[in-house]
Amino acid sequence: MTRPSLLGRLISEDYPRNRVLAGLLIIAFVGLALAPFLFPGTRPLSVATRICIFILLAASYDVVLGYTGIVSFGHAMFFGFGAYGVAIMLARGWVGWDAMAIGLAAALALSAAVAALIGLISLRVKAIFFSMMTLAVASFALILATQMRDLTGGEDGLTFRLPPALMPSFRLVAEPLFGVRIDGRILTYYLIFGTSLAFFLLLLRIVNSPFGRVLQAIRENEFRAEALGFSVVLHRTLAGVIGACVATIAGALLAIALRYNGPAASMSFEIMVDSILLMAVIGGMGTLYGPLIGAVLIVLAQYYLQPGMEILSSALSGFPVLPALFHPDRWLLWLGVLFVTIVYFFPSGVVGRLRALSASRPARSA
Amino acid sequence: MASLAPILETRDLTVRFGGHVAVDGVTCSFEPGTLTAIVGPNGAGKTTYFNLISGQLRATAGAVLFKGEDVTALTPDRRARLGMGRAFQLTNLFPNLSVFENVRLAAQARRGGRLDLLSMASSHRDLADKANDYLARVSLTEKASFAAASLSHGDQRKLEVALLIALEPDIFMFDEPTAGMSVDEAPVILDLIEAIKSQRRKTVLLVEHKMDVVRRLADRVIVLHNGRLVADGEPAAVVASPIVQEAYLGVRQTGAAHV
Structure with missing residues (x-):
């Protein structure tokens, strides 16, 4: 074994x-790594930023849902905690890296505590009732975020x-690099890109570790995992x-990207369902x-489906019905x-x- | 052998489901290095007795002692880590994981140790070697990369047994390991159990319907009937005793039918 x-x-x-998947991943990586140079302009940069953030968010949800089989509807709450952690600190006028770090650390502590508590609840509350519990906790957090105006x-x-x-x-350097000014927006983008990439690779390592294998075992057959001597509660809670x-x-990355945070931006159920889950x-x-692929597809659709339909609709202007069917207002329908x-x-x-297509063997993992 | 301290004891072990007493005050001890067959008609409480011992069910009354320690209140995973291993009557695997990964997980469980989140599972060659070794012993090597769910019933039974032996427990609990296996598949499993027994270091509990298997393997036979322990002793003597003839007759015939 080499x-x-x-x-x-x-x-x-x-x-x-799978070759197609490998190609898509390389395109996504190169596209995001060079986004400020390949697609200059404010809008493409905010699309690329959003893709980076949601790749990390959706991947973190996959560890819980896809690998461990925990059906939780409270994931947007943790996303919101991170965004509020940074926003609350910086909005008080203490603008500095230390303030951001403290805000993030406090948010991480809160998230870990709430997630651990939810993990312990899963001891008593199972299946659909557990999912409803996570929904209730997330609703409660959303109400708090909306009501505690001072904070x-x-x-x-x-x-x-x-x-x-x-x-x-x-300005990082006075002269433009490849025709692009290296300003604070670009630095922000690379901060977000680098952090997302690093944590995505960390998650990839965790799901492929001995711990990650136990998570899959729990997803497949909790009863048997326990009979082998794995503590289901410990593994589920840690996941x-x-x-x-x-x-x-x-x-936290979202708050940095938007220089803003509010309930609709990070914590709402639209984020949970329309983005993370989908x-x-x-x-x-x-x-x-x-x-990762899902985040790229959906963010692109959210940004470009409407303008694309506008072009399509006006191109079809000679035909009956069709222009109305593809009217940009119908973008949500499509x-x-x-x-x-x-x-x-x-x-x-x-x-x-894709993997099933090229699988020479029917197993899900090695 | 009688002088050895028992590795496993049940004292007045009882479980009730509503008004039905599935296991009723079973007191029994098992000496290390022996193979005990547990027989009895369908519904006698054999699997329920196993579930109480390995912790899948909580006892209503009574106690389970393992290596002298009271484990009645412990969860199944704690008991497994103490050295109690269990294979299941209804096949109970990780269906979408590969055959290899199923056994590798059992080997990983055996090794125990701290949580390991940051090494690659594939880099632990010792676990992979062990898994391959155990797969070879149940002759599943060629099917190592198949999903467990895609195996035939007989192969799933073999994998079930491979998971238990890969766990290397101090006490092996087999629940009808050869049920539904074809005549040419069963010997692989029976030879394995015999090999475990002949080492005389491990204790085996075996729920089995087939009398020829019981006669071949068992040092001792206990009989459950309506949740009660009704006979206990040498295989030949127990099978010949009147109470067993009466309690067991019906099942003995069905047992003979699929031997």
Whole structure:
């Protein structure tokens, strides 16, 4: 057995195992790594930023849902904790890296504590009732965030300034690089890209570790995992805490990207269902690459489906009915059609389908 | 052998489901290095007795002692870590994981140790070697990469047994290990159990319907009937005793039918 290559070790030997998937992952990586240079402009940069953040968020949810089989609807709450952690500190006027670090640390502590508590609740409350519990806890957190105006800014949320190096007016070097000014926005993007990449690789390692294998065993057959001597409560709780903490980090990145946070931006059920859950399900649960692909697809659809339909609609202006059918106002309808189609034809998600196509063996993992 | 301290004891072990007493005050001790067969008609409480011992069920009354320690209140995973291993009557595997990964997980459980989140599972060659070794012993090597769910019934039974032996427990609990296996598949499993027994270091509890298997393997036979322990002793003597003839007759015939 030879030692795996550096790339192999970086991705914990979790190879794509399908050529199309490998191609998609390389395109996503190169596209995101060079986004400020390949797609100049404010809008493409915010799309790329959002993709990075949601890849990390959806991947963290996959550890909980896809690998461990815990059906939780409270994941957006941890995302919100992270965003509020940074926002609350910076909105008080203490603008500095130390303030951001303290805010994030406090948010991580809160997330870990709440996730551990939810893990212990799972001892007593099972299956659908457990899922309802997570929904109740998340609703409670959302109500608190909306009501505690002095702390959170209520519905309006909080706007704030970042440390100077991350503000648009900052210039790292005087001369543009490849025609792009290296300003604070670009530095912010690379901070987010680098953090997302690092934590995505960390999650990839965790799910491929001996611990991660036990998580899959628990998903497959909790009863038998316990009979082999694995503590189901310990593993489930720890998986929940890891997922929650990484979601918290993603939330902090969101607040940095927007220089704003409010309940709708990070904590709402639209985030939970329209983004996190759909990304994991459409991409393919229990693969980590699935949520990555799902996040790319859905963020792109959210940003570009409407303008694309506008072009399509005006191109069809000579025909009856069609222009109205593809009117940009109908974009949500088509987004829905797209999702239902994918879920119907690829029940194991895009990645699950691709891997099944090229699988020489029917097993889910090594 | 009678002088050895028992490795496992049940004292007045009882479980009630509503008004039905499934296991009724069973007191029994098992000496290390012996193979005890547990027989009795369907519904006699054999599997329930196993569930009480390995912790899947909580006793209503009575106690389970393992190596002299009261384990009645412990969860199944704690008991497994103490050295109590259990295979199940209804196949109970990790269906979407590979055959290899199923056994590798059992080997990982055996090794125990601290939680390991940061090494690659595939880098632990010792666990992989062990898993391959155990797969070879139940002749499943060629099917190592198949999903467990895709195996035939007989192969799933073999994998079930492989999981138990990979756990290397101090006490092996087999619940009808050869049920539903074909005539040419069963010997692989029976030879394995015989090999464990012949080492004389491990204790084996075996629920079994087939009398020829019981006669071949057992040092001792206990008989459960309506949740009670009704006979206990040498295989030949127990099978010949009137109470067993009466309690066991029906099952003996069905048992003979699929031998």
